[in-house]
Amino acid sequence: MIALSIKEKYINFISCYKDGVDFFVDDFGSFRKRDDSFNNILNSILIRKKISKSNMKSKKVMAFLDLxxxxxxxxxxxxxxxxxxxxxxxxxxxxxxxxxxxxxxxxxxxxxxxxxxxxxxDENIRREYYEGCYNIGLNLKVLSMGLFSAEYLAREVFDAKSCAKYMIWSVGDVFDEVMIIEDGLLKNVFQLLRLDKSFKIINLFGDSKYAFECADSIKKNFEKSLSSIDFIDKIYMYQKSSHCDMKKIIKKNKDKVIILNPLSKMNLPKKAKFDEISSSYLSEMGYIFKQQATND
The missing domain is CATH 3.30.1490 (Dna Ligase; domain 1)
Known part of the structure; x- marks a missing residue:
């Protein structure tokens, strides 16, 4: 399976497969987008040595978009x-x-x-992705949003479903994405403009009053500790690309924040290492576990 999340400036990707009950990683990474051609993006991933020489090549592709x-x-x-x-x-x-x-x-x-x-x-985008895969012998199995895929990873692989209320927080350079789940149901989805010490909600869906209360509480506690936020049991956090930096947030909130990263649940190639925070952008490929669970 090849999964990739498509950003404005970067492409994040992972190539992996399942053998028995275990997941194995061929390769993963992030690179600057040089053009918007989906075919060129796919080809630049497929020609990577660890992927092209893999003994478990897959024709299945997943693609994930921002909100x-x-x-x-x-x-x-x-x-x-x-x-x-x-x-x-x-x-x-x-x-x-x-x-x-x-x-x-x-x-x-x-x-x-x-x-x-x-x-x-947009149907033009959907068609470009499907045809881009088809033209080089691949099959686009999933086209979805990275935040929703990361929520699946948190819920099913990191046991977020045991929490009554939890938050998925995708950290960007300026724009963050947030999802709040309460009693197993989607409460809110919104983008958060986080600039200097200001927090502004944009593109809000769900309970607006609750979302603004959440954002206000985050703003008040952000410089201190998020552990005092009592409306959420746990915050599952990842960064949108390796070029973002959520280390400062994690450092002050180790008791409240769980770093999402699928690599911690997979087998890596020999001698391969990964930084849990900088590669956490792979959380947007969480649906890999869902597809593999259904053998689809």
């Missing part, structure tokens, strides 16, 4: 209306009848307050 590359919508489920009709109604109201074919939609029902979150991906 600002998709369009969100949220609405309450209506018992009297079939979900398929409800979803079609909302998609038409957002884009109009003539434009609905321009977006591929995905839906998440595991939300609090009986809400549904719809995610729309």
């Amino acid at each position: 600002d590359k998709v369009i969100f919508n949220q609405f309450k489920a209506i018992p009297q209306l079939e979900n398929e009709n409800l979803l079609s109604l909302h998609k038409t109201s957002m884009f109009g009848k003539n434009a609905i074919s321009k977006f591929k939609d995905y839906h998440y029902q595991g939300c609090s307050d009986n809400k549904i979150i719809s995610v729309y991906i």
